[in-house]
Amino acid sequence: MKLTDLLYLKSGRILMTGNPRRIARIILNEWARQGWKILAEGVPFQIEGEVFIGDPFKNPGFDVYLILNPLSRTGQEKERLHQWLTLNQDKLVVLYEHRYVGDSITRYAIKNFIDYLLAYRRETVDTERVNLYRLENGKVVESARLIRRR
Template sequence: MRLSDLVYVKSGRILMTGSPRRIARIFLNEWAREGYKILAEGLPFVVDGEVFIGDPLKNPGFDAYLILNPLSRSREERERLYDWLEENRDKLILLYETKYVGDSITRYQIRNFIDYLLAYRRETLGAEVIRLYRIEGGRVVESREFIRRKGP
């Protein structure tokens, strides 16, 4: 499992945590370049490609979706989101969460509705750590860690 492979999946639910703006931007730009019709709840970063803004739960017919802060919602909103995620398994869905969730994903019910977790964390001394988890049936079946260090 490589990070670059995740950009080119044709369907799946990807949860990105820790505000990975640069990575999420790469995903959306690449999907737009591939010709996908994308709907976002909002854009916390600039995207070069064409992205529509609206409520993903009320607007079917798009190829890819960006949903913001799924873990920070009320219980009722999360339940509605989980139902929608279950119904839209054939779509590309990027769930973008500002708070960091890594190994603790097992404490969250959303683990049953996602295929991948990308946990981003900026470390001291200019390093960035990305942990990528593949999830099946709510369980982590594969994980990788990537570290990027910035030069002096």
């Protein structure tokens, strides 16, 4: 499994944790270049191309959805998100979380609703680590670790 595999997805739910701005920007820019319609709750980084801002729960018909901080929501908001994720399995959904969640994803109910977990962590000044997990039915079935040193 490679990070570039995410670029070629046609549908799926990706949880990106640890505030991976650079990686998320690359992926969303590529999808925008391909002409996909993107709806974002908010934009924590600049995206080239056309991006609409709005509530994903009230705006169907987009190819890609960017949802911010799914793990930081209240219980009722999480339940609403989980139902929405179940209904929109044919769409590309990026769940962008500012805080880091890696191996501890098993403690969160959202593990049953995501297909990929990208956990970004800056280790030291010159080292970044990305753990990429593919999940099926809430269980990790494949993983890869990428390390970038400057």
